[in-house]
Amino acid sequence: MAERMSGTDRRAQVLAIAAKEFAEHGLHGASTEAIARAAGITQAYVFRIFGTKKALFLELVQAAFARVSDGMRDAGEGKTGLDALSAMGAQYFDLLADRTGLLLQLQGFAACGDPEVRDVVRSCFARMWDTAEDGTGLEPVTVKTFLAFGMLLNTGAAMDVEQVEADWAEGVRTWIRPELFAHITTEANR
Secondary structure, three states: OOOOOOHHHHHHHHHHHHHHHHHHHHHHHOOHHHHHHHHOOOHHHHHHHHOOHHHHHHHHHHHHHHHHHHHHHHHHOOOOHHHHHHHHHHHHHHHOOOHHHHHHHHHHHHOOOOHHHHHHHHHHHHHHHHHHHHHHOOOHHHHHHHHHHHHHHHHHHHOOHHHOOOHHHHHHHOOOOOHHHHOOOOOOOO
């Protein structure tokens, strides 16, 4: 029998359990039955809280992207240009410790064959792009390169490259210095 919790606490508990389940198994492989069992509630109660499995997944994916965008925004506040980008990059690097959140982002990308998921993920990615572009004032090609490195870090975290002792894994883990982006401009990209 489930322990008595407030609705807010129960919702938070289910979100934490579901985050791990969806991060590991994706939208279609995750089991709401397993989530309910781990929370000590019925599957029907999970659906009463979130409506559908997809709605639960989308809430988690949006939260995972928001943590990154909000963290980048906060880190870059009061800075511009490469200084802002450097602060955002350091924050992004720190967020790699949240492997579940990064896997949720990747599962969101993987589920983009579903138009509803694709629309939500596009919106989340647009917010991340806007955070980097508006927060730095840098050119789109620089923002693109910055986010491309970020996506490489995401895949590295998904592969748990911290546990791999190989030159390629060390290359993925290498800290990116803001000076790398100084020459990446629209003019240089012509």
